[in-house]
Amino acid sequence: MSAVDPAKSGGGFFAKVWRFVLELVDVLIRPSSVFGLGVLVLAGFIAGVIFWGGFNTALEVTNTEKFCTGCHEMRDNVFAELKSTIHFSNRSGVRASCPDCHVPHNWTDKIARKMQASKEVWGHLFGSLDTREKFVDRRLELALHEWGRLKANDSLECRNCHSAESMDITKQSPRAAVAHQRYLFTGERTCIDCHKGIAHHLPDMRGIPGWQ
Amino acid sequence: MKRSVIFMLAIALAAGATSLGAQTLNSGLRGPTPLNDEGPAPPMAPMRNTSEKEVRNYPEQPPVIPHSIEGYQVDLQGNKCLSCHARARAAESRAPMVSITHFMDRDGQFLASVSPRRFFCTECHVPQNVANPPISNDFIDIDTLLSRASPGGRR
Numbered sequence: 001m002s003a004v005d006p007a008k009s010g011g012g013f014f015a016k017v018w019r020f021v022l023e024l025v026d027v028l029i030r031p032s033s034v035f036g037l038g039v040l041v042l043a044g045f046i047a048g049v050i051f052w053g054g055f056n057t058a059l060e061v062t063n064t065e066k067f068c069t070g071c072h073e074m075r076d077n078v079f080a081e082l083k084s085t086i087h088f089s090n091r092s093g094v095r096a097s098c099p100d101c102h103v104p105h106n107w108t109d110k111i112a113r114k115m116q117a118s119k120e121v122w123g124h125l126f127g128s129l130d131t132r133e134k135f136v137d138r139r140l141e142l143a144l145h146e147w148g149r150l151k152a153n154d155s156l157e158c159r160n161c162h163s164a165e166s167m168d169i170t171k172q173s174p175r176a177a178v179a180h181q182r183y184l185f186t187g188e189r190t191c192i193d194c195h196k197g198i199a200h201h202l203p204d205m206r207g208i209p210g211w212q
Numbered sequence: 213m214k215r216s217v218i219f220m221l222a223i224a225l226a227a228g229a230t231s232l233g234a235q236t237l238n239s240g241l242r243g244p245t246p247l248n249d250e251g252p253a254p255p256m257a258p259m260r261n262t263s264e265k266e267v268r269n270y271p272e273q274p275p276v277i278p279h280s281i282e283g284y285q286v287d288l289q290g291n292k293c294l295s296c297h298a299r300a301r302a303a304e305s306r307a308p309m310v311s312i313t314h315f316m317d318r319d320g321q322f323l324a325s326v327s328p329r330r331f332f333c334t335e336c337h338v339p340q341n342v343a344n345p346p347i348s349n350d351f352i353d354i355d356t357l358l359s360r361a362s363p364g365g366r367r
Contacts, residue, residue, distance in 0.1 A: 178306075212326070
């Protein structure tokens with residue numbers, strides 16, 4: 001242990017911090033005189049597994065529909081609206097839950113979205129949407145966020161299930177087949193450009209491209 | 213004379229009664245379910261889903277919708293139908309534009325866009341189900357009627 005000489009402990013705040021950092025590095029790079037190397041490695045490994053597993057488990061818990069609908073803002077507004085759409089009830093019983101569309105599956109993007117979502121926790125605590133009226137008033141703003149996100153990532157969450165390569169347009173209605181050939185397969189449009197309001201009610205659509 | 217009239221009346225009454233009885237037993241719409249029971253609901257027919265126009269039966273008929281409109285939102289917030297059928301959208305979507313009469317207010321003045329009184333499409337335009345009508349319809353359109361009357365026309 002290299003104790004800092006009290007005589008040298010003067011100076012400004014940054015000098016103090018710098019001295020602390022030097023001392024810390026000094027401790028960290030010196031071999032342990034108490035624990036064996038194996039014990040240290042094993043302990044580090046186990047702690048790492050526990051931390052990483054715990055982190056991912058907690059992350060996955062926040063990625064369930066049960067968690068999302070735990071707040072009445074979600075349960076009474078958007079989740080209630082979802083229930084009558086084809087993404088909730090349909091002939092084959094395959095359904096989309098909240099994170100399927102609203103959380104990217106890719107890990108880095110997921111973490112980025114989760115950090116953004118911390119603002120939604122703030123909104124819940126301070127009651128930004130705690131009544132139906134408040135929610136309806138801000139629906140356009142909220143919808144614009146999601147449309148912008150899906151437009152920017154080329155409707156990635158749609159395409160996690162609906163792949164253009166696997167679309168058999170001969171099984172689609174003539175209208176859908178024509179539209180998909182002209183706009184989707186050419187890459188001119190992405191899913192969200194035409195398919196707005198498929199899972200939740202629409203906000204005031206005046207001024208939105210393609211709407212009246 | 214009098215006796216024969218009474219006799220005929222009795223026959224007519226009997227015939228009426230039997231036909232009424234037959235109707236209660238097997239009415240076209242209800243099926244064999246007794247009047248005081250509720251029969252099973254018939255299965256819901258799928259919506260016709262094509263892009264082919266249907267011929268109007270008379271000139272004033274609102275054109276029927278040949279495609280499915282399931283999940284289309286038409287309310288204060290927006291009108292999904294107009295995403296294709298609006299004036300500005302018709303070229304891209306190749307859907308028929310809503311007729312100019314929809315832009316008129318009730319005084320006959322043309323507005324810039326669809327008049328609020330003509331905004332709710334399904335008040336007049338309806339999608340079609342693929343179903344057998346329980347009672348057949350003997351409607352004939354005016355062209356058929358006129359051609360029947362003309363010499364050499366189809367009768």
